[in-house]
Amino acid sequence: MTFSVQKLLRTFLIYFLLCLGATVVVVPLFWMISTSLKGPNALFAYPPEWIPKPAIWRNYIDAFKALPFGTFFINTIFITVLAMIAELFTTSLVAYGFSRFNFRGRNALFMILLATMMLPSVVTMIPTFLIWRNLKLLDTFDPLTVGAWFAWGPAYIFMMRQFFLTIPRSMEEAAVIDGANVFQIYWHIMLPLVRPALLAIAVLSFQGNWNNLQGPLIYLNSMEKFPVVLGLKFFEQSLSKEAPMWNYMMAMSVVMAAPVLGLFFSAQRYFIEGLNVGATKG
Amino acid sequence: MAAYLLTLSHWLLTGAAVLVLMLAVYGLLKALKARQVTAVGYALVLPWLLGFLIWQIYPFAYSFYLAFTDYNVLQPPQWVGLANFKHMFFDDPRFWPSVRLTLLYSFLSVPLGMIGALGTASLLAQEVRAVGFWRTLYYVPSVLPAAATALLWRFMFAGTGLINTFFSPVYKLLHIAPPAWFSDEKLVLPSFVIMSFWGVFGANTVILLASLKNVPKELLEAAEMDGASPWTRFARITVPMISPSLFYVMIMGIIAAMQNFTAPLFINTPGGAGTFLSVYIYQQGFTQFKMGYATAVGWFLMVMILILTVIVWKFSAAYIYYEGETRKGD
Numbered sequence: 229m230t231f232s233v234q235k236l237l238r239t240f241l242i243y244f245l246l247c248l249g250a251t252v253v254v255v256p257l258f259w260m261i262s263t264s265l266k267g268p269n270a271l272f273a274y275p276p277e278w279i280p281k282p283a284i285w286r287n288y289i290d291a292f293k294a295l296p297f298g299t300f301f302i303n304t305i306f307i308t309v310l311a312m313i314a315e316l317f318t319t320s321l322v323a324y325g326f327s328r329f330n331f332r333g334r335n336a337l338f339m340i341l342l343a344t345m346m347l348p349s350v351v352t353m354i355p356t357f358l359i360w361r362n363l364k365l366l367d368t369f370d371p372l373t374v375g376a377w378f379a380w381g382p383a384y385i386f387m388m389r390q391f392f393l394t395i396p397r398s399m400e401e402a403a404v405i406d407g408a409n410v411f412q413i414y415w416h417i418m419l420p421l422v423r424p425a426l427l428a429i430a431v432l433s434f435q436g437n438w439n440n441l442q443g444p445l446i447y448l449n450s451m452e453k454f455p456v457v458l459g460l461k462f463f464e465q466s467l468s469k470e471a472p473m474w475n476y477m478m479a480m481s482v483v484m485a486a487p488v489l490g491l492f493f494s495a496q497r498y499f500i501e502g503l504n505v506g507a508t509k510g
Numbered sequence: 511m512a513a514y515l516l517t518l519s520h521w522l523l524t525g526a527a528v529l530v531l532m533l534a535v536y537g538l539l540k541a542l543k544a545r546q547v548t549a550v551g552y553a554l555v556l557p558w559l560l561g562f563l564i565w566q567i568y569p570f571a572y573s574f575y576l577a578f579t580d581y582n583v584l585q586p587p588q589w590v591g592l593a594n595f596k597h598m599f600f601d602d603p604r605f606w607p608s609v610r611l612t613l614l615y616s617f618l619s620v621p622l623g624m625i626g627a628l629g630t631a632s633l634l635a636q637e638v639r640a641v642g643f644w645r646t647l648y649y650v651p652s653v654l655p656a657a658a659t660a661l662l663w664r665f666m667f668a669g670t671g672l673i674n675t676f677f678s679p680v681y682k683l684l685h686i687a688p689p690a691w692f693s694d695e696k697l698v699l700p701s702f703v704i705m706s707f708w709g710v711f712g713a714n715t716v717i718l719l720a721s722l723k724n725v726p727k728e729l730l731e732a733a734e735m736d737g738a739s740p741w742t743r744f745a746r747i748t749v750p751m752i753s754p755s756l757f758y759v760m761i762m763g764i765i766a767a768m769q770n771f772t773a774p775l776f777i778n779t780p781g782g783a784g785t786f787l788s789v790y791i792y793q794q795g796f797t798q799f800k801m802g803y804a805t806a807v808g809w810f811l812m813v814m815i816l817i818l819t820v821i822v823w824k825f826s827a828a829y830i831y832y833e834g835e836t837r838k839g840d
Contacts, residue, residue, distance in 0.1 A: 242636055249630060250647055256708065257650065259672055260662045272670045306514055310521050318528070318557040325554025329547045337555065344566055348769050348815055350791045351808040354576060354801050355569035361583075369517035377524045378561025385558065410550050439655040441772045446796060453513055457657050457772075464661065464776060474665050481658035492653045496646055500716050 264288070264479035271474050284475075288483070291476035295459050296452070297483075304455040307372045307444075308437040314376035315384065315433045316426060322379045323388030324414050328400070338389075345382045349442065357446055371447045372440070381436075384429045391425035392418065427498040435488050456484045532556045577806040582799045594806035604782065604790065605807070612787040612811075614699055616767040616818070619706040624759060626707060627714035632744075634715070635722040645716060652712035660776035663705040667691035695783040702784065705773065714759045721755035722748065753830045760826075761819060768815050787811050 258278070263271065265283040292298060325331075326338055360371045379385060399421065403413050419426065444458045454462070460480055464472075492499060532553045539549035552559075577594060579587035598605050630648060634641055651659070666672045674681075674688040681688050691701045725748055733743050749756070771788040779785075785793070787807065795804030 242633055242638060245633055246638065246644055249633075250644070252708070253647060253651055256662055256666060256672075259666065260658070263665065272668070274670070274675065276672060276675055306517075310517070314521070314525060317525075321532075322555050322558040325551050329551030329554065331545075331548040331551030334551060337559070340562070341558065344562065346765060346815065346819060347566065347570070348765075348788075348808070348812050350769065350788050351573050351805070351812045352566060352569035353791075353808070354795055354805050355572040356565060358572075359564075359569070365520075368513060370520050373517055374520050374524045375561070375565060377521075377528045377557060378565060379558040380561070382558075410554075435653065439657065439772070441657060441775065442792070445775075445792070457655065460657050460661070461776065477661050478665070481655070481661055485654050485658050488653055488655065489650070492649075493646070496649075500645070500649075 260478050261482055263475055264482050266475050268473065268475065287475050287479045291479045294476060295463055297456065297459055297480060299452055300454050300456045300459040301483075303369070303453055304438060304457075307369055307455055308434055310369075310373040311376040311380070311437045312430060312433045314373070315380050316430060318377055318379040319381060319384040319429065320388055320419065320422070320426065321414065323385045323392055324418060326385070327389045327392035328397075341382050341385060345386075353442070353446065360447065366447060367449045367453065368447075369453065372437075372443050381433070384433065387429065388422065388425050391422045395421050424498040424501050427495050428501060431491055431495050431499045434491055438484075438488055456480070460484065528557050528560070531560070573805045573808065576802050577809050579802040580800075581802040583801060587802060590802070594803050597803065598806055598810065604785065607783070608785050608787050608790045609810075609814075611699060611784070612768060612770070613814075615702055615706075615770065615786070616764055618699075618703045619767050620760060620763040622703065622707055623711050623714060623763060624756065627711040627718055627759070628756075630711065630715045631718035631722055632748075634719050641719075645719065648715050649712040651709050654709070656709075656772035657776055659705070659709055660773040663701075663708070664692060664777050667701055667705075669693070692777055692779055692784065695780050698779050698783045702770075702774070702777075706767070706770075714763070717755055717759055718752060721752040725751040750829070750831045753826070757822075757826050757830055760822060764818055764822065765815060768811065768818070 262278060262280055264287055265285065266277065266280045266287075267284055270277050270280060326334065326341075356371075357366075360366055363370075365371065395418070399417055400413050403417055408416070439457060440455075441457045441461070444455050445461070448454060448458065451462070460477070463477060463480065535556050536549050536553035539552060576587060578589060578591060580590045580593070581587040634644055638644065668674075669688065669690060673691070678688065689697055691697050729747050729751075730743055733747055738746070769788050770786045771792070774784050774786045774789050775792075777784055788811070791804045791807050791811065794800045794807060
C-alpha cells in the first residue's frame with residue numbers, strides 16, 4: 229500500500245517538474261507571438277496582456293513594409309538553398325570516401341578534419357574576407373554560397389561517416405560484381421541508405437545558413453542583398469533611437485523563426501537521430 | 511536579379527570545377543599506378559582537402575602573419591612585431607573586461623546548461639509517457655534563430671518587461687528595486703547566462719537522453735539489489751556510463767560559448783559591458799579597420815579555447831568510460 233502511494237507521488241513529481249520546465253520553454257515563445265500582435269500602448273501594459281485585444285494582424289504587414297523584408301526573405305532562401313545543396317552533395321561524397329576507402333594517409337587526414345572543428349572562425353575570418361576582396365566579390369552572395377562546394381562543416385562529414393559505417397559492405401560488393409562504378413554505387417545504393425543522415429544534415433545546414441549573422445555582416449553592404457537576420461539587426465538599430473517598436477521586431481522574429489521551426493517539426497525524427505549518431509557513437 | 515544570376519553562375523561553375531578536379535585526381539593517381547582504393551579515396555575527399563587548403567590552412571597561416579602587422583585594408587600590412595600583443599595585454603582598456611566576460615560566461619553557462627540538460631534527460635528517462643512530445647518541446651528553443659532569441663530576451667528583461675512584472679511581488683517582499691538586467695553593467699553577465707540557459711539545454715537533453723537509454727538496466731538493478739541508494743546508483747553507475755556524452759556536450763559547449771557572437775550583437779549594454787571577445791574582434795576588424803590587431807585578438811581567443819579544451823580533456827581522461835576499452839593499469 230505505502231509502496232503504491234510512494235510510486236504515485238514519484239510519478240506526480242516527475243510530471244510536475246516536466247510541466248514546470250515546459251512552462252519556462254513555452255511562456256517566452258507565447259510572449260513573442262502575443263507581443264507581435266499588440267499595439268504600441270499594450271507592449272508594457274500592467275497587468276501583462278497575454279492575449280492581445282484586439283489582435284493587430286496588420287503589424288506583420290506594416291513590419292514588412294517598414295523595411296524591404298520581402299527581398300530579405302528571397303535573399304535568405306537563395307543563400308540557404310544554394311549553400312545547403314552544395315554542402316549535402318560534397319559532405320556526403322567526402323564522408324563516403326573516408327568511411328569506405330582505406331587509402332594511405334586516411335586516418336591522419338581524418339584526425340586533421342576533426343581538429344578543424346575546434347578552429348574558431350574568427351581566426352580565419354579576416355584572411356577569408358581578404359580572399360573575397362581580392363576576387364572583387366565583396367557585396368555579392370558568393371562568399372556565403374560558393375565556398376560550400378568545398379565540404380563546409382567538418383561536423384557534418386563526421387556525422388555522415390558514422391552513418392556510412394553502420395551500413396554493411398555486402399550492399400556494395402554485389403553492385404561491384406554487377407559492374408557498377410563508384411559514383412553509381414554512391415548515388416544509387418549508398419545515398420538512399422543514409423537518407424536519415426542526409427535529412428538531419430539538411431535541417432542542420434538549413435538552420436545554420438538561415439540564422440548565420442557573421443557572414444552577411446562582413447560581406448554584404450547594400451540593403452537589397454541583406455538576408456532577414458541583417459534586416460532585423462538594421463531594424464533594431466534604426467528603431468532603438470526612439471521608443472523601440474517591439475511589436476514589429478517580434479513579428480519579424482516570428483516570421484524568421486517559422487521556416488526553421490516548420491522544417492524541424494517535419495523532419496525532427498531524423499534530426500534527433502542524426503544528432504545522436506554524431507554524439508554517442510563517436 | 512543580376513546579383514542572383516552572378517552568384518548562381520559562379521556557384522554552378524565552382525560545383526562543376528570541383529567535380530572535374532575529382533575526376534582529374536582519379537585519372538592522375540591511376541596514371542601513376544596508384545591502387546584503386548587510393549585513387550578513388552583521394553578523389554572523393556578532394557572537396558574537403560581543397561577547402562582545407564584554401565579556406566583553412568592558407569587563412570590560418572596568413573592570419574598568423576597579420577597578427578604581427580598594422581593593417582587598415584587600404585595600405586599594405588606594416589610589420590610591427592609584438593606591438594599588437596603589447597597593446598592588447600597592457601594598454602587596451604577594453605580587452606581584459608571582454609576576456610573576463612567571455613570566460614566567466616563559459617564557466618557559468620556551460621556547467622549550468624549541462625546540469626539542466628542532465629536533470630531533464632533523467633526525468634525523461636523515467637518511463638514517461640509521450641517522451642517524443644517532451645523531447646521536441648524542450649528542443650524548440652535551440653532551433654530558434656539566435657537573433658530572435660536575443661531580441662525576445664532583451665524585451666523580457668526590459669525595466670517594466672515580463673520578468674520584472676512576474677517577480678515584482680518578490681521584489682516588494684525583499685524591499686529591493688527591480689533589477690535593470692541588460693541595462694545594469696553588473697547584471698549583464700547573469701542576464702546572458704540566464705538567457706543561454708533557455709537556449710542551450712534542448713540539444714544537450716536529446717543527446718544525454720539517448721545515452722541514458724543505453725545504460726544497461728541489469729547494472730542498475732544489480733546495484734539496487736545490493737542496496738545502493740538512488741543517488742549512489744546515479745553517481746557511480748549512470749554518470750560513468752554516460753561520461754563520453756557528457757564530455758562531448760561539455761567540449762562542444764565550451765567551444766560554442768567562447769565564440770558567442772550573434773546574441774551579444776543584438777543586445778545593447780551600457781558602456782559595451784556585454785562585448786564578448788568575438789564581437790570585440792569583429793568591431794576592431796570591421797568597424798575600426800584594425801585588421802592586424804583584430805587578428806591578434808583572434809589568435810588569443812583560439813589559444814584560450816585550445817587550452818580550455820586540453821584542460822577538460824586531461825581532467826576527464828581519467829573519468830571517461832569507453833565501452834570495450836581497457837585502460838592502462840587495469
